[in-house]
Amino acid sequence: MEHIVSARGLVKQFGAYRAVDAVDFDIPRGSCFGFLGPNGAGKTTTLKMMLGLSPQMSGSLEVYGLQVSEQARQIRARTGVVPQADNLDPDFTVIENLKTYASYFGLKPAVVGDRLEALLDFAALQGRRDSKIHTLSGGMKRRLVIARALINQPEMVVLDEPTTGLDPQARHVIWSRLNDLKEQGTTLVLTTHYMEEAERLCDELVIMDQGRILAQGQPAALISCHVEPEVIELRGERSRPLGDVALRHGCRVERLGSSLYCYTDDSAPFVSELKQAEGLTFMHRPAGLEDVFLKLTGRELRD
Amino acid sequence: MNYWQPPRIRIDAIAVWKRNIQVWRKLIGPAVLMNFGEPTLYLLGLGFGLGHFVGEMSGMPYLAFLASGIIASSAMTTATFEGMYSVYTRMDPQRTYEAIMATPLEVDDILAGEMLWCGTKSLFSGIAILLVASMLGVVSGWQALWVLPVVFLIGLCFAGMAMVMSAFATNYDFFNYYFVLAITPMFILCGVFYPIDSLPELAQAAVQLLPLTHAVALTRPLVAGGELTMPLLHIGVLGLYGFVGFYISVALVRKRLLV
Ligand SMILES: Nc1ncnc2c1ncn2[C@@H]1O[C@H](COP(=O)(O)OP(=O)(O)OP(=O)(O)O)[C@@H](O)[C@H]1O
Numbered sequence: 118m119e120h121i122v123s124a125r126g127l128v129k130q131f132g133a134y135r136a137v138d139a140v141d142f143d144i145p146r147g148s149c150f151g152f153l154g155p156n157g158a159g160k161t162t163t164l165k166m167m168l169g170l171s172p173q174m175s176g177s178l179e180v181y182g183l184q185v186s187e188q189a190r191q192i193r194a195r196t197g198v199v200p201q202a203d204n205l206d207p208d209f210t211v212i213e214n215l216k217t218y219a220s221y222f223g224l225k226p227a228v229v230g231d232r233l234e235a236l237l238d239f240a241a242l243q244g245r246r247d248s249k250i251h252t253l254s255g256g257m258k259r260r261l262v263i264a265r266a267l268i269n270q271p272e273m274v275v276l277d278e279p280t281t282g283l284d285p286q287a288r289h290v291i292w293s294r295l296n297d298l299k300e301q302g303t304t305l306v307l308t309t310h311y312m313e314e315a316e317r318l319c320d321e322l323v324i325m326d327q328g329r330i331l332a333q334g335q336p337a338a339l340i341s342c343h344v345e346p347e348v349i350e351l352r353g354e355r356s357r358p359l360g361d362v363a364l365r366h367g368c369r370v371e372r373l374g375s376s377l378y379c380y381t382d383d384s385a386p387f388v389s390e391l392k393q394a395e396g397l398t399f400m401h402r403p404a405g406l407e408d409v410f411l412k413l414t415g416r417e418l419r420d
Numbered sequence: 421m422n423y424w425q426p427p428r429i430r431i432d433a434i435a436v437w438k439r440n441i442q443v444w445r446k447l448i449g450p451a452v453l454m455n456f457g458e459p460t461l462y463l464l465g466l467g468f469g470l471g472h473f474v475g476e477m478s479g480m481p482y483l484a485f486l487a488s489g490i491i492a493s494s495a496m497t498t499a500t501f502e503g504m505y506s507v508y509t510r511m512d513p514q515r516t517y518e519a520i521m522a523t524p525l526e527v528d529d530i531l532a533g534e535m536l537w538c539g540t541k542s543l544f545s546g547i548a549i550l551l552v553a554s555m556l557g558v559v560s561g562w563q564a565l566w567v568l569p570v571v572f573l574i575g576l577c578f579a580g581m582a583m584v585m586s587a588f589a590t591n592y593d594f595f596n597y598y599f600v601l602a603i604t605p606m607f608i609l610c611g612v613f614y615p616i617d618s619l620p621e622l623a624q625a626a627v628q629l630l631p632l633t634h635a636v637a638l639t640r641p642l643v644a645g646g647e648l649t650m651p652l653l654h655i656g657v658l659g660l661y662g663f664v665g666f667y668i669s670v671a672l673v674r675k676r677l678l679v
């Protein structure tokens with residue numbers, strides 16, 4: 118498969134701290150590729166390096182077959198960027214933001230005329246075309262930033278936490294838009310803290326922590342490779358003595374405060390014992406990406 | 421990455437200039453009012469008020485002397501304000517540069533565009549002053565139009581230095597130092613209000629190092645009439661200050677934003 122991005126031994130250091138620590142990855146063209154990781158993992162730094170906006174210290178990084186250190190301008194001309202925090206131009210209206218952004222790519226108004234209308238439709242902002250930016254809701258701003266990233270008809274769109282801070286409706290709208298893009302063949306590269314988002318959108322992902330890649334693969338493969346298929350969660354004081362019971366049934370047990378997470382290949386015996394305990398509530402669910410994530414990155418707070 | 425690699429000047433910078441002129445057009449009313457209001461106030465207030473007592477200065481009516489100096493100092497303050505407050509706002513709190521840098525444009529293009537825009541704003545202020553001065557009858561003739569490219573160059577010169585300040589700044593208060601230590605002394609000492617040969621000798625030599633002195637040396641004869649002495653030297657000094665300022669600011673902003 119053709120790779121649109123290839124990184125080998127990529128390093129970024131801030132003072133003595135290695136924010137990106139000898140990372141290797143390949144992003145297949147046309148796929149949706151995710152970077153998952155806790156706060157400070159180095160996701161944003163990695164994306165910025167791909168755009169030539171954060172000089173790399175060592176290693177090699179190619180995008181579209183071009184060296185980022187040599188040809189960042191050419192790379193950015195073919196890429197769409199959705200930054201972690203919105204940076205729309207507050208001096209302009211919605212439509213002016215799109216027009217002005219087009220001008221930074223050297224695109225003439227005559228060329229982008231139709232594109233602007235299509236992008237307003239895409240962002241569902243036709244009714245707000247002449248609104249000032251500060252009057253938009255968070256979801257509208259995010260949609261506009263995504264639309265803005267498409268003004269140059271990019272081959273690849275890089276999205277840094279596209280749906281953080283949005284309500285469920287807004288997130289679903291953005292997910293469906295991103296799916297549309299993927300179907301048109303655009304490569305998507307995104308970072309996220311939301312496992313649901315990663316599972317829905319990503320064909321392939323890496324889990325990063327403290328600048329290193331801990332695991333890499335398709336979501337389903339990661340789950341089956343790193344955790345047992347079923348989880349039983351128990352909460353509250355009454356769960357305390359049940360840890361030993363879980364262990365006896367061959368579960369792998371993780372504790373966080375008074376909660377127990379019991380991972381197992383065969384839940385039936387443990388579940389039937391739990392059902393006999395009166396008034397005990399527990400949750401029995403299939404393991405997901407979040408379990409992989411927590412297993413690999415630990416449960417402590419990051420910063 | 422080598423932050424001190426010489427800046428590249430490309431046509432792309434025009435996109436940034438256009439962005440700014442589009443924002444300016446939205447507030448054209450107050451902007452034009454400022455362009456005319458302030459110099460008119462200076463010329464009428466000081467020119468007539470003070471001029472009444474002073475009479476002539478350097479062989480010309482005080483109003484003519486003042487108008488031909490104010491056109492230079494206004495270009496200086498206009499470009500300085502834009503190159504500090506506006507550039508800093510777009511670079512830091514507003515994060516406009518971050519957005520622009522995700523496109524093919526680089527720091528070099530952004531600051532070149534900003535500098536052109538500062539020059540353009542100085543030009544607007546110069547046009548306004550020239551109009552007011554000619555209505556007051558103190559412009560010596562059509563050759564005064566040559567002051568307009570000069571005013572643009574003065575804008576570039578001070579924009580370069582102001583952008584260096586922006587690159588260092590961590591908040592707006594920082595700019596007070598530059599005003600108190602650089603802009604205000606130049607405003608007072610560089611021949612806008614009185615000829616520099618009335619300064620003590622040592623001071624006369626010192627002000628020769630300051631760009632506003634050279635700016636006034638060009639604008640005064642062009643606007644009020646009189647012999648233009650050593651124009652290439654003055655143009656060279658302004659150009660040099662502007663270029664060095666641009667170079668340093670590009671390097672510092674690269675260092676600041678490309679981390
Ligand atoms: N300009 C900088 N100077 C110093 N350290 C920095 C700088 N930018 C990032 N870092 C550090 O590098 C590490 C990685 O930061 P990065 O922003 O890439 O993380 P992230 O994975 O995007 O986190 P988040 O999920 O919080 O956005 C962090 O420890 C951060 O503090």
Ligand SMILES: [Mg+2]
Pocket residue numbers: 160161162201277
């Ligand atoms: Mg981040």
